[in-house]
Amino acid sequence: MSSEGPSVQVTSVPASLVPYSLSFSARVSSPRPISKVESNSSLDPLQYLNADQTQVTVKLSAGHKFDRDVELLIYYKDAHQPTAVVESGQASAAPGTLMGDPVVMVSLYPEFPQSVMSSVASSGEFVFLMDRSGSMGAHMNAKDRNQTRISSARDTLLLLLKSLPMGCYFNIYSFGSSFEHIFPKSVEYSQQTMEEALKKVGMMEANLGGTEILRPLEHIYDQPCILSQPRQLFVFKDGEVGNTKAVIDLVTKNSGSHRCFSFGIGEGSSSALINGLAKEGGGHAQFITGTDRMQPKVMQSLRFALQPAVVDISTTWDLPKNMSVTVLSPPITALFHGQRSLIYGQITGQSSEAATGCVTVKYSLAGHLTQNRLNFSLKPEEDTGLTVHRLGARTLIRSLEMEGREPRGNHQAGVKEKVVALSIQSGVSSCFTAFIAVNKGDGEPIQGPLVRRNVPVPAMMYCCMASPRSFGGQRKMLSLSAKACPPPQPCSSKKSSLKAFFSMASPISKSAWEGPPPQPLSLHSLPQQRHTDRFFSCPTECAVEEDEAEVKQPPCDPLLQLVSLQNASGFWMQDAALAAALGKTSKEVEKSKPAQAKSEVWATILALTWLHKFHTDAKDEWEILARKAVLWLQAQNAPNVTECVDAGNALLGCSVQKAALGL
Structure with missing residues (x-):
């Protein structure tokens, strides 16, 4: 029998013309009272089924437009009680x-x-072990063909290195058939060592062959622990290994000297290995599958690593x-x-x-x-x-x-x-069993040809936006896939000299149009790259004529662009690179600066304000590095912080309160 069938064109129609509807009702029961249920879609009023509010019924309002996933966030009272x-x-x-x-x-x-919890650890030895085998060159998921596992890993290492506390030690290992390390041994975290590490991270590719993880682990454990610097090991791995038990036994043997946080990348990652590393290493396991983003999960584990054991x-x-x-x-x-x-x-x-x-x-x-x-x-x-x-x-x-x-x-x-x-x-599957559907009808084979019915789907549109974020920065409790996109929103530039624009081949995420959009990139004022952190590249080239200097393409993700400019101690410099990341010109930033404000204080408050206004949905990614910036500001004892916050709000067109910034 031929595996090829006739080609059928699936009908795409505007979301408003889809000839079917979606009704959804859920009954929620909990040992604790349910305080509220939120959704990114319209819901009917919540109905409590008993007096103690432990049972509720949630219904999706009529007229769902199929323009987003249906997600529910359920909030409980006294959630921290067992x-x-x-x-x-x-x-x-x-x-x-x-x-x-x-x-x-x-x-x-x-x-x-x-x-x-208020005393953030300022010590520790953070060792990152990154898989660079050939499979890390695969795409993160089928929907985003522009980001590979290794490129997502580079973005993640940027966030990790920017979030480390001053006074700690760190090193980065990578492995395949062989292994490499950035420093011969862990070094103290500083602006110089951070820049050196980021420069080498930017050159990381999935080019080290197989997946031999035991040898680099042995090398890490052979390095003596640093006095008063508890070792925290972060292991990133996709796929399987042939010596899972030997690897886990090695972590178990050294469990008294460190905590191990493990990350399985892709559907093919070994759950036995990832869970075993975290369990025996007293850490936490995370899996990045489907459309998951690596960064928020890794940053959650970093928050855990900064907690006392x-x-x-x-x-x-x-x-x-x-x-x-x-x-x-x-x-x-x-x-x-x-x-x-x-x-x-x-x-x-x-x-x-x-x-x-x-x-x-x-x-x-x-x-x-x-x-x-x-x-x-x-x-x-x-x-x-x-x-x-x-x-x-x-x-x-x-x-x-x-x-x-x-x-x-x-x-x-x-x-x-x-x-x-x-x-x-x-009825739970295992590695030794499988479940097969059985038709318990009349036992007769189906007669006649299979009938195909074409069901119209909502039209998908593409546009240039920041990378997708999860709804509300919260974990999904329920997600029913039914996506469609609004009209595309082109990137903007203030000069006619812009010769090309971005065209990212990925659907716009729901959060990109529900919340405030990120500030557009003002490409006419982009500076020459600083030699350190700008190792990201866009999926398409973009040529820009510049009056002041020839420039390289900035990161496509505005958040990563801003993060890449932060100094190790937590502050931002007031320069053309920061202005471009904020979607402003250097003249606009300088003109808005309060007269008596120090440029670094002003730049740092601007960056914090921008994060709190335009990337609240990604707060779990930048929260630690923002806290480091706040600690730096508090150490400066600057007298005109309030004036800078007010001026920053005016420049960026927002109204973020000083207290919301942690100041």
Whole structure:
């Protein structure tokens, strides 16, 4: 049979003419009261289903235009308090099995004391280990053909290096079949070392062949730790490796001397490796797949790395005498402020409806012993769809899969039997099982040719905008793909000498037209590149005639363009490069500067104001480097900060409050 079929043209129509509609309703249940639900699409008024506001119904308003994904953000009251949900077992399952017994899910979302969180770590040895194998040259996703994994990694290293605290140490390793390092050993973070590192990062390509990660890790661990500089290791990896156990064992062996934060890039990255590195290294694992951006996830992990380490974590259970709990989750090895951790347990034994249990989590933070104690009802929730059971089964299956990788005779076969039995029982897939759809109809083959029906889709348009950002800077709780784009918005320039303009071949993101657009680039006043940070390139060339000097093309992403100009200690220089990044001319910036203001203070306040106004959706990417800028400003003890903020708002056409800047 030929694999080729007739070519069919799919009809594209304006979003308003799509001959179908979308209706959506969700029922949300939570152990904690639900304070509000937000969306980037229009919603009907929220309907609470009970007095304690733990159950609500959310409905999408009629007339959805298919011009954006439908996303919901759900906010809870007392979100940092631990919660527990007990779910009843499956009636048809045998007692004593995971699906037949009740399962409890404990959610921990710790909130550390403000005194601890307000003191940003100014020490540490930050070691970045970047994959530069050939597969890193692949595109980040099918929708954006202009950005590869290695180019996204370069952007990410820029943000990381700009966000490091003064006084720390750092080094950057990269690996493939061989490995390289920027410095022979970790060096103190300064303007000079940062510029040297960024210059070499700019030349990184996916050209080191295979993926031999064990040797560079051994070299890193062979370097002696620096006194009073806790080591934080960031590992970036796509694809698989053939020696996962040896790599994880090496991290485990050195777990007492560092924390390991791991990042799996692309759908093919090894979850066993990425999760194992973070678990054994006391850090946090992140996966960048689909249309995910690498930068916000990496910066979240940097915030974790800047927190003091939580140690001596223990969990104890207190249940009635005739009951017990079998913990399904691996032991918790790391806790971070604002990061949820889940514990699953299978409950055996009989209980009365009024019976209660207690779970206590203890840990040490910054030398102080902390205890979270949670009392919960043992009465199971009914008609929950066995969601908690399947989540618990998935956790146990993943742990057993990791255990099954250990070559210990018949041990592997025994683990496989457990995983297969649990997978079939719970309906959760594993590395040993697969689920196949079966038609339980009349058993007769389908007769006649397949019928194709063409369904019109919303027309997609392309335009030149900043790189996509996530809605509201928040994590997606629900996303239904139904995108279409408004008319394109061309880039602007104030001079007729502009001979070409950008044409980025990627759909405009929803946030690009929902919120305020970034300031247009004033290409007529771009300066000659400074020798350090400008290593980004646009997908198409752009020629500009310049009265003052011949210039190179700036970064396409306005945010990265501004970030690349920040000095290591946190301030920005008032120069033509900054003016171009802000979409202004040097004369406009100088004319608006308060008479008594120092140029660096004025430039830094301008940069902070621009970030808070035009890139609030990307705050998780620039928040740390902005905080460094605020600390620098406070150290200057400048007398006219308020005047600079007012003048900056006037120049940029916004109204950002001084308090919002952290000043």
